[in-house]
Amino acid sequence: MMDQLIVKNIVKKYHRQTVLDNISFTLEPAKIYGLLGRNGAGKTTLLNIMSNRIFPTNGEVQIGNEDVNNNDDLLSKIFLMSEVNLYPRHMKISQTFDLADAAYNNFDYDLANRLLKVFGLNDRMKITNLSTGQRTASKLIVALAVNADYILLDEPILGLDANHRDSFYKELVKTYQERPRTFILSTHLIEEIQQLVEHVLIMDQHRIIINEDTEGLLAKAYAISGPEKMVDEYTAGLKVLKTEMMGNIKTAYLLDRLDEQRVIPDQVKIGHYDLQHLFIYLTNGGEY
């Protein structure tokens, strides 16, 4: 039985600037999460704190009710694949595999070697000689083959071309099913991952503003369009994130349950909008 990973009241300040403002959430074992946020929202800082690379100003990260800080057993359950490269520059890809194997045990070399072929790499290459895309790919391979319960992926598709992105998604789902564990995908490329993530965390203004199952969240993402007056009436009192006007037709983007009692006028159409747009409307500086 895997334990939950609990982020408790994490605050991070650099001098006077607050980068993370009382962040709390719980991660369940064997689930795929999306961590979404604009540049500078604090995603990388959060992931760095979760993996004990930097210290929070306040708060704790726990697994099974024990603080992760300085705890080897718990740190062995977490792996962060980040944008920055932490390996010595002249290290070969094979050595990054060996380190992960020696530290986490049971590194899946079979999978790693197969993925090397998939991404067109060979393990004798040195990190310093790789292009951006190749470097991302090599780090991804380690992240998918390493034996840990919580795999944090910070911008996993940076620099990958469409084919490699496709391969990554397939391999992610495959290894997730063969060896269920938790993945957190932190990214901007939301449209491609929305069908992969079961649960969504959205960060904005240094806080978590959404922490919900994808399905439930998108069920509330209604796009209501029709004549302005009717749309306004129908959506009165509901959470409207954004409105658009085209000619006489107004479209209101909601994040709320509809009022079952209200009659839907014939000229009013009810549709949905996707996660990417939901994210944009929520994080465009408006309130939520």
Add this chain to the structure above:
Amino acid sequence: MNFNFNDSTPLYQQIADQLEEMIFSGGFDEGSQVPSTTQLSQQLHINPATVLKGMNILVNKDLLEKRRGLGMFVKKGAQQKIMEQRKESFYNDYVKSLLVEAGKLGITKQHLLDLIERGENDGSINS
């Protein structure tokens, strides 16, 4: 398979609907195996939980059955069941919107009946 994220129907429902359509149109023979959750989720890169939910809808509709250790199979008589289900909902799915649209265009009931006759005599329609 194609998915539209802006659709009113949630993804798992779209999966169920498209699988059902394939069963109905003979894309899968009765008694044959459908792709597993594993295969579908990997191929389409959709979260396995979502795929499973979609397939379970069809299991609950008595169209698919799980055979332990083997996979998901189309049940015998599934096509027939789908046909009956759709006959029931034909009124809601097609007739209602036909009448609404006809109303908008000012097409009378007689005109509608004429159009249906025209359709029957139209060689380009398969019915």
Add this chain to the structure above:
Amino acid sequence: MENQKRNLVISTMFQQAGHATGIALGWGLGIALITYLLGLIISHNLESFLVSLQALPSIASSILNVLLMALFLVTPYTDFKWAIQNGISRKTLWQGRILSLFLMTLVVWFIAQLVGLMNTPFDLVSAWHSLLSYFSLSLTMMAIGNGFALLNRRWKWIVGIGLPMACLVLLMMLAYSLVGLIPALSASGVFKSIIISNVTGWVILVIYLIIVYALARFFNNKIQLRRD
């Protein structure tokens, strides 16, 4: 799990040290050898060539000494990075590094002793003193290196220049006081005798080692991923 990770740190450090040693010895001894060969070619004096070859071991030993000090000065942040990438805690990283320091210092000291034996007979006391100074030096380097690992680029300059200056000034003041240039302090003959006595020497050394060890460990536990 912890022991395994600690040993991973030690083995990786030795690997990297070995790599650096190979390169340094290769270049250092290589250049020395070439110089001697050139001398041979120019002077045709085989005897003096052979004599100069005898200097090679002590050149090697000096190179090792410098490498040892440089290693612990320069690697703290790089080691922290790959260690934390692989879920190795700062605590375990520290254990691995201090053990590596201990072992490597022993090895380098031992080699220095062997080389020394070529010219001077073995003397237990001086060997022991030598060992102590090796440890003091490498621990000091580790403390400094670990401290620098905490600083970003700007502060590295500030501390890198400021601290040595401050130390220099303090030492000068100590020297002046001994020589009687700071009346208040030197008036006290007790002060002088305290500074110079043998026992005090030992006490100071032990205190120094404790302080430097504690500092190295403290800095190690505070290392974080830097933003620069």
